[in-house]
Amino acid sequence: MIIVLKPNATEEQAKEILSRIDNAGLKPLYMPGVERIVLGALGDERVLQQLHLDAYPYVENVKPILTKYKMVNREVQAHDTVVRFGNAAVGGDKFAVIAGPCSVESEEQLMAVAEVVKKHGAVALRGGAYKPRTSPYDFQGMGIEGLKLLHKANQQLGLPTVSEVMEVGQVDSMCEYVDCLQIGARNMQNYALLKAVGESKKPVLLKRGLSATIEELLLAAEYIYDAGNPNIILCERGIRTYETATRNTLDLNAVAYLKQRTHLPVVVDPSHGTGVRELVIPLSRAAAAVGADGIIVESHLNPCEALSDGHQALTGPMFEQLMQELKPFVEAAGRTL
Template structure:
């Protein structure tokens, strides 16, 4: 249920309703809007408590939540959530750009990439320190040494770090270094990991699984939101279909569908979504045109020598050209993409 408070409801009235919701065995989620405060009451047997909550002081109305995903629903929060971490902003009219190597391989590789993507307008640095790979014999990442390299790159450039966490036990150490915790596609329904990442208190970037529906993505996000962490970013990164001309099938219609149902920002990963660097620029621009709140793009100084996913990584020059293309599309739609770039960078 959604408990909609009256305009001008006092903190005392809001706290009273929160306590009342808790006394009924439900979990309250307080969401402060620009005009009103709403309290989502989550739990079993919600409707039977409707009359009890409607009689509380300061309550305007109590509305059932129809969507199976509760806190993520536009029914609960019609205003768009905007996630801000330093220069990175995703949501509403802001298009955040996360860029960097698939894997952290060395200090020189990571720091040089961070400098290049920042110069092109990126607002966050991605890089894998813990790498879940299909084969146990593939490069598994530098782990905490990789996190330390990412921290050096942040110190050098000021870009916040986005990096993947793959087990609940790794959350504390990754959260020490990362500004945004990434949940990869393979772990979208690892519910204990989702909860631990939520409790860490850092913004969480949640990627859609390759065989997951959009509704399942929202229900996975609900596990994070249910911890009280409302800074969740959804990521469309392509799904597995019968097509073989791309690594995955990048479903940009999902961006529009999600925006019609959730207040959470939605970003797109055209690197994994296509698997081919030649397709990334146009699909990134198409994602911006579809209303994406951000992009996450793999960039490497020498893709041909990359230890993972070199075939879908852009060079520095290709990334700069991609940013120019996407910026034109964003400006045509009255939106801002990434950070402003000085004229000398073009």
């Protein structure tokens, strides 16, 4: 429920209502704005109705939040959230490009690609230390050694890092080494993991599940937010459909829809969304045009030797081309690179 106070309402009057909400066993939210104070109350709608908050003389109006996701809802917060990790920011006026290899393979490999993507304008470095693979015989990642290499790249190049956490037991160690925790598509509805990264307060990049609806993605974000962590970046990375021409079907409809429904920033992963190297650049342009806050792409200086997903990784020259071709689309959308 959203409670909008009249322009002349005081902070003390707001606290009176918040106290009543809290005493009723509900979760109070305090959202002071430039022109007026907005309050929120989360919990059983039946209890909320019994409080009769609209009877207060300094309450302008009370309206229910009809969706299941409450705190990530744009009705609760009209302005866009900007998520910051290290010296990177996702959301706001700048279009963020996060880039790097699918897997951390060696120090030489990681540092080389990190230098290239930084040179051409990437704001953060992605790299998998733990790799959830469909086949148990595929490369599973370097583990803790990979995390140490990501930390080293951050220290030497000043690029904040993003890496996937696969289970609750990895959260603490990953928080020590990386700047943003990625929840992969396979773990989007791993609720114990969502709660754990929520409690960590570390920025989270939450990828949409392979067959997840938009509402399920937002409810997954709600788990993280409810656990105390508002620093969430949503990621559209393609969904599984009947189409077999590409690895997944990149749902750009979802980006435009999410920007209407939530205040959280939304990025697009055209690498996994298509699985085809040659399609990454045009779909990145489309992501910028449709209103995404950024992209996360895979890059490898020698994709033929990549231990995972080499077929969808941009080479160094292709990454430079991507950044050049993105610029007019980003500017047309009212942002800067």
